[in-house]
Amino acid sequence: MSEKEYTLRKEFRVDLLLYVFYRAESCEAVYKKTAIDLADRMRCNFPAFSGNRLNLEQHVLKSLAEKEDFDDFITYITNPRRQTEAFIKAEVEKYIFRDQKDEAVNILKKNVDDIKTTVSQALFTATQKVQNQRGNTEMWLNDFSNVLKDELTIYNIFSENFSDIKDFHFLIEEIQKGFKSITEKMSSLSLDKLKESRLKPEEILIDQLCNCCWVKCPFCAAVCTNTMKAHSPDDHSTPFHRPDGINGYPYRKTKDLSVIFCTTLVRSEGGFYPSSEKAIPYKQYRIAGPPYDTWSITPDRSDLAYWKWFVCQFKTQLENHYGKKFQGSGAIPDLWKYISKEEAIRSLEEMF
Ligand SMILES: [Zn+2]
Ligand SMILES: [Zn+2]
Incomplete structure (x- = not known):
């Protein structure tokens, strides 16, 4: 292999690492954290989500009356869980993309900054350690990924992929270069992309809020409003019985x-x-x-x-x-x- 080909191959590998690692994982980590933060925020501040099950049910019924959509009522009557999930989804959408958009953008920005700081600190710490202990590329990569393991879901696959790169300084330089260009890209992450993220705020809230009792009254089919999914020996009950x-x-x-x-x-x-x-x-x-x-x-x-x-x-x-x-x-x-x-x-x- 000529020297030129070898360099190209190394660069290609480094680019690939950076692409997969920063673009996919860093962005996903930012969106994941943002989804969790927004869900937490709504559990505290948003009246329909900050109380117990009875409170949620009351808000679902209130929103049905406000909209006066017969089909939504029928969905609620036959499948209350489906209508409740639709309600949560719609309210999250309104909160994040309309009513509290500035707050949501600020949360996203803060999480971008946090990830940037974590990655640049990891770069610095790993480099310093390797220099002090006269380590090699493998040690650096292990250290670097170890520091980030908790923040981002990456594993020590790098060291295997990069074992043929002996030039430690070359690797660090390339990673730092790539990091700079990718942090610039990260600054332009938008709230809209949150919709394509693996973890969505509405899914977190649906998981939390709908993990309750859905048994229906044998007479009127009104749904039990107990916050616990299984609450035996306590009886099912609801204050919303209907004709x-x-x-x-x-x-x-x-x-x-x-x-x-x-x-x-x-x-x-x-x-x-x-x-x-x-x-x-x-x-x-x-x-x-x-x-x-x-x-x-x-x-x-x-x-x-x-x-x-x-x-x-x-x-x-x-x-x-x-x-x-x-x-x-x-x-x-x-x-x-x-x-x-x-x-x-x-x-x-x-x-x-
Ligand atoms: Zn009933
Ligand atoms: Zn029940």
């Missing part, structure tokens, strides 16, 4: 959608038919066995104005969606029609 007509359930042997809340049902005289022709009295719903006996439904008059407003607002869409009607025993009470959206939202807030 079961919202799920398309009719009165027995009719096509009339029901307007009765389960909190009312469980103090009524009637009965229900969970599996056979034998009726179970509502007042003793727990004797029907699972899943009924795992739910605590308080027989009170806390019928949420929110759902009364929803039924009135979307009566026609609900009827078309289920091919049934709010009529007969399921006729909507007149008083419900006077509830405004503001009152509906307020009824969610009054629960706390």
